[in-house]
Amino acid sequence: MAERPEDLNLPNAVITRIIKEALPDGVNVSKEARRAISQAASVFVLYATSCANNFAMKAKRKTLNAGDVMSAMEEMEFERFMQPLRESLEAFKKGQKGKKEASEQKKKDKEKKSDVEESDKKDEDEEEEEHMDEEPEAENEAEEDEVEN
Amino acid sequence: MAGDVHFYLRNPSLVTRYIWNLQLKHVCRHHIFCQRRMAATLGHAQGTDSDPDRVVEDEPRGTDGDEENSQQTGATAPQSRLAKLPLARIKALMKADPDVTLASQESVFIIAKATELFVEMIAKDALVYAQQGKRKTLQRKDLDNAIEAIDEFAFLEGTLD
Numbered sequence: 001m002a003e004r005p006e007d008l009n010l011p012n013a014v015i016t017r018i019i020k021e022a023l024p025d026g027v028n029v030s031k032e033a034r035r036a037i038s039q040a041a042s043v044f045v046l047y048a049t050s051c052a053n054n055f056a057m058k059a060k061r062k063t064l065n066a067g068d069v070m071s072a073m074e075e076m077e078f079e080r081f082m083q084p085l086r087e088s089l090e091a092f093k094k095g096q097k098g099k100k101e102a103s104e105q106k107k108k109d110k111e112k113k114s115d116v117e118e119s120d121k122k123d124e125d126e127e128e129e130e131h132m133d134e135e136p137e138a139e140n141e142a143e144e145d146e147v148e149n
Numbered sequence: 150m151a152g153d154v155h156f157y158l159r160n161p162s163l164v165t166r167y168i169w170n171l172q173l174k175h176v177c178r179h180h181i182f183c184q185r186r187m188a189a190t191l192g193h194a195q196g197t198d199s200d201p202d203r204v205v206e207d208e209p210r211g212t213d214g215d216e217e218n219s220q221q222t223g224a225t226a227p228q229s230r231l232a233k234l235p236l237a238r239i240k241a242l243m244k245a246d247p248d249v250t251l252a253s254q255e256s257v258f259i260i261a262k263a264t265e266l267f268v269e270m271i272a273k274d275a276l277v278y279a280q281q282g283k284r285k286t287l288q289r290k291d292l293d294n295a296i297e298a299i300d301e302f303a304f305l306e307g308t309l310d
Contacts, residue, residue, distance in 0.1 A: 022269035032289040049243040063251040069259045088262045
């Protein structure tokens with residue numbers, strides 16, 4: 001096989017944790033087996049991405065979305081994953097929404113502060129505009145006088 | 150490659166070989182840069198690190214020492230608790246595919262979650278073979294047996310060292 005940098009493998013600690021949780025107590029996993037599972041997981045990501053990308057390309061989209069991945073799961077014969085994935089996706093979306101609202105709230109608070117500062121500035125600007133309006137009118141009157149003469 | 154989708158679907162191992170062979174050099178150089186950039190955008194939001202060594206240290210702070218919390222409190226817990234695998238790393242892997250331009254955050258998350266389910270599945274299936282051999286330790290050969298026997302794992306044939 002071609003060179004395969006360690007960086008592109010998923011973190012060993014996390015893989016080990018997932019494996020341990022899946023297996024009953026008292027069962028051990030050899031280092032070789034763990035490494036192989038980690039590699040298999042990376043291959044899985046690549047394969048799933050490739051399949052999902054095909055669906056996106058069929059729909060003439062350049063961005064992979066959740067639906068593409070779900071279709072890819074079906075294509076890869078991992079239908080058993082689809083229901084748990086849908087549930088996880090719902091939870092994820094809620095989390096995203098909560099975060100978005102939190103950051104929007106922060107933005108609003110910031111805007112309120114800057115609004116107060118801006119309104120002070122506006123009063124000064126209006127005074128300047130009034131002065132400017134008077135000047136052109138004065139010039140027009142001067143020109144009219146010259147024409148008449 | 151883009152035009153010959155069906156050939157590659159029938160020979161999934163070639164997909165990975167193709168990707169590994171052509172893209173890894175590019176990815177190696179680009180990876181560190183992307184990893185840091187992804188960590189900045191995703192890592193902040195998640196509270197997880199792209200650095201593998203620090204993942205272990207993060208756990209006590211984040212999960213409160215109880216891994217089940219991530220499933221029970223999915224709705225209220227921060228995003229980082231929903232996926233055990235780092236989204237930044239998954240995204241880096243996805244970008245190794247030359248045909249992939251953009252991937253939505255949702256799609257990265259679902260693939261991370263699916264990979265988790267995959268790891269659980271393959272571990273359990275390999276355990277069956279270990280138990281057949283009256284062993285309590287999962288070994289590499291158990292994995293090979295599982296890959297050979299189970300249709301869903303056909304894409305793994307020839308891809309592992």
